[in-house]
Amino acid sequence: MKLKNKWPKYYKKDVITHYCPGCGHGIVHRIVAELLEEMELGKRAVCVNPAGCAVLAYKYFDIDMIESAHGRGTAIATGVKRARPDLFVFTYQGDGDLSAIGTAETIHSANRGEHISVVFINNAVYGMTGGQMAPTTLVGMRTTTTPSGRNPEYDGYPLHITEVVASFPGVAYAERVAVDGPAGIQKTKKAIRNAFQCQIDGLGYSIVEVLSPCPTNWKMTPRASFTWITEEMTKEYKLGVLADRRARE
Amino acid sequence: MTKTEANKIFISGNHAFGEAAIRAGCTCYFGYPITPQNELGEYMSEHLPPAGGVFLQSESETAAINMLIGASAVGVRAMTSSSSPGISLKQEGISFLAGFELPGVIINVMRGGPGLGNIAPSQGDYFQATRGGGHGDYRTPVFAPATVQEIVDLTVLSFDVADRYRTPVMILGDGMMGQMKEPVVFPEKIKKLPEKEWALKGRGNGPSRYMASLILDALEMEKHNWKLVRKYREIEKNETRYEAFMADDAEIIAVAYGTTARITKGAIKRLRKEGVKAGLLRPITLWPFPSQAIRDIAQNAKKVVVFEMSTGQMVEDVLLAVMGQIPVQFHGRPGGVIPTPLEFSRIMYREYELLKKKSI
Numbered sequence: 001m002k003l004k005n006k007w008p009k010y011y012k013k014d015v016i017t018h019y020c021p022g023c024g025h026g027i028v029h030r031i032v033a034e035l036l037e038e039m040e041l042g043k044r045a046v047c048v049n050p051a052g053c054a055v056l057a058y059k060y061f062d063i064d065m066i067e068s069a070h071g072r073g074t075a076i077a078t079g080v081k082r083a084r085p086d087l088f089v090f091t092y093q094g095d096g097d098l099s100a101i102g103t104a105e106t107i108h109s110a111n112r113g114e115h116i117s118v119v120f121i122n123n124a125v126y127g128m129t130g131g132q133m134a135p136t137t138l139v140g141m142r143t144t145t146t147p148s149g150r151n152p153e154y155d156g157y158p159l160h161i162t163e164v165v166a167s168f169p170g171v172a173y174a175e176r177v178a179v180d181g182p183a184g185i186q187k188t189k190k191a192i193r194n195a196f197q198c199q200i201d202g203l204g205y206s207i208v209e210v211l212s213p214c215p216t217n218w219k220m221t222p223r224a225s226f227t228w229i230t231e232e233m234t235k236e237y238k239l240g241v242l243a244d245r246r247a248r249e
Numbered sequence: 250m251t252k253t254e255a256n257k258i259f260i261s262g263n264h265a266f267g268e269a270a271i272r273a274g275c276t277c278y279f280g281y282p283i284t285p286q287n288e289l290g291e292y293m294s295e296h297l298p299p300a301g302g303v304f305l306q307s308e309s310e311t312a313a314i315n316m317l318i319g320a321s322a323v324g325v326r327a328m329t330s331s332s333s334p335g336i337s338l339k340q341e342g343i344s345f346l347a348g349f350e351l352p353g354v355i356i357n358v359m360r361g362g363p364g365l366g367n368i369a370p371s372q373g374d375y376f377q378a379t380r381g382g383g384h385g386d387y388r389t390p391v392f393a394p395a396t397v398q399e400i401v402d403l404t405v406l407s408f409d410v411a412d413r414y415r416t417p418v419m420i421l422g423d424g425m426m427g428q429m430k431e432p433v434v435f436p437e438k439i440k441k442l443p444e445k446e447w448a449l450k451g452r453g454n455g456p457s458r459y460m461a462s463l464i465l466d467a468l469e470m471e472k473h474n475w476k477l478v479r480k481y482r483e484i485e486k487n488e489t490r491y492e493a494f495m496a497d498d499a500e501i502i503a504v505a506y507g508t509t510a511r512i513t514k515g516a517i518k519r520l521r522k523e524g525v526k527a528g529l530l531r532p533i534t535l536w537p538f539p540s541q542a543i544r545d546i547a548q549n550a551k552k553v554v555v556f557e558m559s560t561g562q563m564v565e566d567v568l569l570a571v572m573g574q575i576p577v578q579f580h581g582r583p584g585g586v587i588p589t590p591l592e593f594s595r596i597m598y599r600e601y602e603l604l605k606k607k608s609i
Contacts, residue, residue: 042452043451046322046323048319058459063451063452064451064452065449065460065461066318066319066449066461067459067462068318069345072341075307075311075312075313075315075319077319078305079277079279079316079317079321079322079323079327080323080449082277082303082305082316082319082320083276083303083319083323084450087323087450087451088451104311105308105311108308108312
């Protein structure tokens with residue numbers, strides 16, 4: 001059997017990644033690019049990329065894109081989708097972006113049931129700024145701003161934003177997955193496909209939270225960081241479908 | 250457009266902003282309630298969706314300006330409005346609009362400040378409006394209407410200027426302008442606008458496009474900054490607007506904008522009756538500022554008096570324009586106090602008398 005590595009149509013060629021070795025962004029980028037092609041969305045897609053490591057996502061995605069200020073992705077996506085409902089609109093955001101500085105935009109775009117899809121990368125830290133504590137940082141986890149570990153009495157508890165928005169009637173689909181291995185990657189692709197399909201079918205807001213490795217800021221090897229997602233991160237952030245209102249009509 | 254009595258509509262400033270925007274082809278409005286401009290959002294909620302447009306009440310002013318960014322990025326004419334504290338929240342987005350080179354119209358119906366201040370008319374946001382307002386090296390064209398008719402005309406013009414130069418444009422009104430009713434004539438509704446080649450439309454079969462304000466390479470960022478400056482020089486050259494009122498033979502000249510200019514006109518008329526050679530220069534654009542016009546007038550006049558409903562902001566631009574040729578006097582009423590023509594005429598009369606004494 002001959003293995004084929006088909007280059008996704010909507011992933012730019014001849015680009016050198018700026019992401020660190022073992023980073024999850026590249027995996028999720030590839031999944032998104034494959035789905036844009038398989039679901040025939042690339043020609044009418046607009047991606048809103050965040051502030052953070054994925055601010056450079058336009059170097060890789062070969063579709064129309066607009067950058068957002070930190071946290072404002074779903075507000076910009078709202079403007080795009082309301083002005084041009086025929087476009088396929090998704091945001092690509094991190095945990096600091098979407099669940100700290102952009103909490104209001106996240107909650108209200110979800111509560112309005114905006115017909116947008118959100119790809120939410122949760123790596124439990126602020127990546128691009130050098131690994132500071134995020135709302136999603138696990139209890140006890142060491143970061144550059146929690147040098148002796150996150151103390152819940154002082155720093156609060158990990159925020160489960162996907163559970164929050166999953167409770168809203170306007171949210172058609174919410175799932176948490178992890179790119180911690182081949183099976184997780186397959187599940188992630190399926191989840192994002194479901195989310196994208198919700199928008200195509202006009203069902204409302206959809207969000208997929210992807211637990212994703214950040215070996216550089218976790219100060220682990222790529223292999224150890226994948227294991228850490230499976231063994232530690234999924235204890236705090238349970239995988240699975242959190243909301244599925246696709247059946248309602 | 251014929252300005253006949255029959256076509257006149259009696260309308261408040263806030264409603265006029267909205268109707269003028271719709272006539273100018275604005276199809277998306279995003280806003281958050283704040284006094285004294287609530288009637289504008291309410292007007293849009295009633296009139297924009299039936300005209301096929303989008304009215305959306307956002308969760309914050311920050312969200313509203315970002316929704317505007319999204320709508321503008323896909324090529325439609327979009328507007329947001331607020332009052333002073335809300336405009337502060339929008340500054341992040343206005344900086345991004347400048348960085349992206351995206352058009353957008355932002356209306357500030359100013360109120361007293363700082364902080365929550367009050368809901369009375371003020372001109373305390375002049376610095377914020379004319380110096381860019383948000384972070385980074387940019388400018389925003391700022392229009393200052395002084396009548397409800399001018400609200401209509403400048404709103405339509407703002408959309409044109411925003412599109413022509415791909416820049417955010419601000420209209421700086423105040424509580425008085427927003428709440429006041431006057432008879433106005435609206436232009437015909439624009440039926441078709443030219444296609445925006447640069448807008449995101451989905452790549453289709455063409456190359457993909459991206460909009461980013463991020464330019465990590467310092468030399469490239471510098472290039473972008475100078476590119477913006479060249480655009481701003483064009484705007485200064487083509488879009489500077491002002492009105493000279495009884496200024497030709499004026500020995501004492503007032504400089505005032507918006508509501509204050511209206512009040513000053515009353516004062517000038519009063520002074521002229523007394524035989525005082527007083528005039529007014531009213532900047533219609535606050536940036537670009539009509540510095541040359543003020544400099545020219547200062548050649549013949551003997552004194553400038555600047556009136557503002559603030560503690561003195563535009564006076565700095567006047568001082569820069571006059572460059573020490575003649576004295577510049579400032580009189581301000583901040584905090585939401587509305588001065589009267591009598592008050593201004595007394596001040597100008599006093600200054601005029603001092604001039605006469607000196608010349609003897």
